[in-house]
Amino acid sequence: MTEPSYVVTPPPRVSVGVRDSSARFPVHRIYCVGRNYAAHAREMGHDPDREPPFFFLKNPDDIVEAGTAVPYPSQTSDLHHEAELVVALGEGGSDIAPEDALSHVYGYAIGLDLTLRDVQAEAKKAARPWATAKAFAASAPIGDIVPASVLGHPASGRLTATVNGQPRQEGDLADMIWSVPEIIAHLSRWFVLAPGDLIFTGTPAGVGGLERGDVVVAEIDGIGSLEVSIR
Numbered sequence: 001m002t003e004p005s006y007v008v009t010p011p012p013r014v015s016v017g018v019r020d021s022s023a024r025f026p027v028h029r030i031y032c033v034g035r036n037y038a039a040h041a042r043e044m045g046h047d048p049d050r051e052p053p054f055f056f057l058k059n060p061d062d063i064v065e066a067g068t069a070v071p072y073p074s075q076t077s078d079l080h081h082e083a084e085l086v087v088a089l090g091e092g093g094s095d096i097a098p099e100d101a102l103s104h105v106y107g108y109a110i111g112l113d114l115t116l117r118d119v120q121a122e123a124k125k126a127a128r129p130w131a132t133a134k135a136f137a138a139s140a141p142i143g144d145i146v147p148a149s150v151l152g153h154p155a156s157g158r159l160t161a162t163v164n165g166q167p168r169q170e171g172d173l174a175d176m177i178w179s180v181p182e183i184i185a186h187l188s189r190w191f192v193l194a195p196g197d198l199i200f201t202g203t204p205a206g207v208g209g210l211e212r213g214d215v216v217v218a219e220i221d222g223i224g225s226l227e228v229s230i231r
Contacts, residue, residue, distance in 0.1 A: 014060040016088075016109070016198075019144040019224065025088055025106065028196030030058040030140060031187055032084075032113055036177050036202025053178045053186050056130055058113075058200075062140040069231040070138045072212050076116035079210045079230070082203035083161035083169050083218035085154075086111040087180055088145050092194035101181035104193070107147040108154065110218050110226045112161075113200050114139045117209070142198070143218075143226035155179070157221040159204055163214050171204025173220070178202075 015024035034054050064070060072079060090106030113134070120133035154173055161169035178186070183201060187193065210216065210230050219225040 032200040082113040101184035169206035
């Protein structure tokens with residue numbers, strides 16, 4: 001009897017638009033930083049002291065771009081928005097020094113870390129991973145990437161999110177507990193970073209629930225805005 005043969009092909013590359021350009025940024029992996037704003041840490045019931053940062057991951061296929069309608073996941077009744085600065089890496093490496101980290105950055109974007117809050121809460125109670133609460137389909141909306149060669153490296157800037165025109169989140173990049181260079185340096189101790197990696201850098205206070213039909217707009221001064229609807 002002839003054994004069946006299997007052909008393994010690499011998955012299609014996911015890419016994100018680059019502002020004012022026809023270029024596309026191919027995505028390798030998505031890392032996310034947890035509780036990186038003190039006010040958000042408090043609203044989630046945690047002490048915002050400067051403990052070492054921790055990370056979770058999303059899948060490149062979870063990305064959706066601006067203007068996309070995001071399906072309301074059937075596994076939750078408490079879908080939350082989390083507006084975040086996203087860092088796009090143009091160079092990889094390991095054990096990167098903080099003073100060298102920004103030279104690895106290609107650019108920046110606005111993103112939403114969509115979260116199944118009730119699923120996450122149950123996982124926390126059971127001391128289980130958050131993957132089902134964070135890495136679901138269409139959980140990573142992202143706007144166009146603005147190259148650092150155009151923007152520079154913002155250490156401050158107003159970050160907001162509205163739902164149906166009503167203010168929900170407001171903070172400033174300067175409020176991050178861990179700065180972008182520190183995040184890259186710490187992450188590179190655990191993972192070999194690569195060109196195409198995206199890093200969601202945490203969210204300010206004001207996260208909240210979304211309903212079908214809601215329109216979410218996230219903005220960062222100097223970087224732009226991202227609008228998605230929940231269907």
